[in-house]
Amino acid sequence: MYHSDMDMEIVETPVDTPEKFGQLIRMRRVIFDYTQENLAEKAGVSRMAIKRLEAGNPNVRLDTALKAAQAVGVPLPTILEGNPK
Incomplete structure (x- = not known):
């Protein structure tokens, strides 16, 4: 995962x-300027599914x-290895 600080320095951490x-x-x-609803529509899933995903729900x-x-x-x-490039 990428984190940025005030200087926009990018730091890589595992997505594990x-x-x-x-x-x-x-x-x-x-970053894409999507609402949860926009992302849900684009992904073809419900807004509640996006909400659960973003909340870190393991189910x-x-x-x-x-x-x-x-x-x-x-x-x-990134998904399979937990190592964004």
Whole structure:
């Protein structure tokens, strides 16, 4: 996952928990200027599914997580390896 500070320095940290994955999806959604509703529509899932995903719920369906990640441009290796490039 990427974090930025006031100087816009990018720091890479592993995406190895549902919480971190949810944070990554939320951060990317904000970068794309999507609301949860916009992202849900683009991903073909419900807004509640996006809300649960961003909250780090470990019981989100895999296909929901993959659709949301694809909709905000998170590469598959980030999801599988927990190592964003």
